[in-house]
Amino acid sequence: MPSESVEEGREAASASHIVRHESSVTKEERARRAGHGGGIAWFTGLPGSGKSTLAGAVERSLFDRGVQVFLLDGDNVRHGLNGDLGFSREDRRENVRRIGETAKLMADAGLIVLVACVSPYREEREKARALVAEGAFVEVYVNCAVAECERRDPKGHYRKAREGVIPDFTGISAPYEPPPAPELAVDTEAESAADATARIVGYLAACGWIAR
Ligand SMILES: Nc1ncnc2c1ncn2[C@@H]1O[C@H](COP(=O)(O)OS(=O)(=O)O)[C@@H](OP(=O)(O)O)[C@H]1O
Numbered sequence: 001m002p003s004e005s006v007e008e009g010r011e012a013a014s015a016s017h018i019v020r021h022e023s024s025v026t027k028e029e030r031a032r033r034a035g036h037g038g039g040i041a042w043f044t045g046l047p048g049s050g051k052s053t054l055a056g057a058v059e060r061s062l063f064d065r066g067v068q069v070f071l072l073d074g075d076n077v078r079h080g081l082n083g084d085l086g087f088s089r090e091d092r093r094e095n096v097r098r099i100g101e102t103a104k105l106m107a108d109a110g111l112i113v114l115v116a117c118v119s120p121y122r123e124e125r126e127k128a129r130a131l132v133a134e135g136a137f138v139e140v141y142v143n144c145a146v147a148e149c150e151r152r153d154p155k156g157h158y159r160k161a162r163e164g165v166i167p168d169f170t171g172i173s174a175p176y177e178p179p180p181a182p183e184l185a186v187d188t189e190a191e192s193a194a195d196a197t198a199r200i201v202g203y204l205a206a207c208g209w210i211a212r
């Protein structure tokens with residue numbers, strides 16, 4: 001659980017004594033060297049909906065095109081940076097806040113960052129969006145009915161949630177708030193992973209994030 005001092009620290013930093021340092025390397029210089037600017041594509045959806053599968057395939061596709069890309073997967077981040085956090089409302093808030101701030105730093109460094117995390121609350125997703133310039137954040141809603149996610153159950157977590165072994169499990173005993181206006185939505189019961197991947201990459205190209 002993050003302590004109150006973390007919140008106080010953030011307030012203190014934005015309140016006074018900490019002054020921003022401007023980099024001597026501009027965003028434009030970084031973009032010129034990489035051949036593209038930075039940005040965040042944020043995959044949100046229920047456990048088992050297909051976030052990691054799609055974000056992983058998009059990462060592969062962009063990397064093979066020479067794009068500087070990195071996938072921040074919620075599961076992986078919870079092994080390190082967010083290893084102190086669980087799944088309470090407050091911990092999920094802090095989890096998504098840290099992932100958003102990390103993605104923003106990486107996007108500032110010129111990378112296209114793919115984030116795959118449940119991020120079940122609109123409020124936190126909107127805060128992450130607000131960290132970067134307009135047009136530099138693409139929300140991808142990975143939509144799949146709970147029944148199908150539960151049928152897939154790639155990690156056996158739904159079974160454990162039904163047995164009461166995992167409490168507050170998103171979709172079963174904790175809420176998921178679908179995005180009202182995502183830039184992209186994929187229905188993974190209706191569209192194959194390959195087709196969805198091609199559509200996401202095509203959208204990023206159409207937005208000018210990467211070369212066509
Ligand atoms: N209680 C509970 N609720 C939801 N998910 C749970 C829970 N406990 C463990 N897991 C597994 O952890 C993965 C979700 O972590 P995230 O960091 O993406 O979650 S969140 O954004 O903070 O809500 C998620 O992985 P994915 O299946 O890849 O989404 C779950 O399998």
Ligand SMILES: Nc1ncnc2c1ncn2[C@@H]1O[C@H](COP(=O)(O)OP(=O)(O)O)[C@@H](O)[C@H]1O
Nearest residue numbers: 047048049050051052053152154188191192193
């Ligand atoms: N159209 C699809 N898109 C993505 N995943 C799919 C699709 N159809 C079936 N799946 C399967 O659903 C599972 C989704 O697991 P995963 O990608 O780990 O989901 P999440 O990261 O959302 O928890 C995988 O086993 C994947 O092969």
